Amino acid sequence: MPNAVIHSEGLSKTYRRGLATDPGLRHALEKFVRAPVQAFRRPKDEAFWALKDVSLDVHEGEVLGVIGRNGAGKTTLLKILSRITRPTSGWAEIRGRVGSLLEVGTGFHPELTGRENTFLSGAILGMSKSEIRKKFDEIVAFAELAQFIDTPVKHYSSGMYVRLAFAVAAHLEPEILLVDEVLAVGDINFQKKCLGKMGDVARAGRTVVLVSHQLNQIRRLCQRVIWIDSGQVRQNGPTHEVVSAYESAMARGDSASTQQRRGPGTKARFLKWEIVEPSTEDLHTLDSFGPVTVQITVETNEAIRKGVHGIALYNQDRQVMWGWAAYNLELPAGLQELRYTFPSLPIRPGAYAWLVSLAEDDKLIDVWECVPDMVVAVDPVTHPRDEWSGLLNIPIQFAIAQKVPAGSNAATMGSKTQ
16 A cells, blocks of 8 residues: 555644624723613634544545535644644655645736736646746646736626636646646636646545535545534545445435324334445445345335335436335234345446335325435546436446458458558
């Protein structure tokens, strides 16, 4: 395994809320006259942990994704690793030259031209003057601003501004790159270009820590992901497994124990579901392309005659991926295990929900949206562009066969193709 270039132990950062600044003598006297009792009261303040006991290792050449809600502590972590913020407790060791893309446009001066700001911003981000000169034409071409490079940036549109800022930052060549939500700049076409540039950086073997809310980008670029929630690492593991678990939690309001409004279920009630084949440590995660057996457990308090059972699979957009029903079922009283075996479930990585129902004589007995969600954590084998990847994730074999025209021999064809 490659050496760890980032190693942290117990990183924590606390801030205080509610601390009042010095209002000055005039405002203090005015407050005393209006409310003399409250003037002597000490303003309330409370501490909160932006980051709490975070330990991680990032290895040389690894692309690590960091996901989580707004305010979870992702940016605080990157600021500590960038030495912008000092941790309250814990420590981090970084081996190598670090470049940080935490705020696009840091160091830009509105009165200076795009050319001058390129040199200024590049210097702030750690590039030497010779490095900037060598990469200047490449930066301008990437930003698509050749006609406006000698115009003061105060006259730039917001799109032009962020294009130049990202272009400067993206052409750094540090050994370790810390990136915070900078792939969301510009229009859709420029975002695709940004994504391609970050892919080039990753393929060049540099170590990257990427914070992003754009989960498809995380899936494409990162080999491993950590999910930070309320300042702590909630999950750390393979990209598709962690991202799918995060999507599932967000779709359900982050409450796996959410109670559904179900009928009394006096005659029968669904209890649980699990994946029994393939056998995995997590009974609700599918991580292979082979045969799949799903088992639903239902408890019948009374025998059921002429039962009707339905099952459906939904994605997070509430599209029905598959549905099936069985009629004229006879279920004795007791625990029943309903098993469904599929040759495979070739669907895209993500979170999915099973919906099951049971009825008798046109009377609904129970309906249940199974919790937790099923997380599909297989590798994506579809088109790399989202608009062409589709709903299915089917492995294929691709080959090219050279066809010999009639009247020709293989030797002649071979000489023509050389």
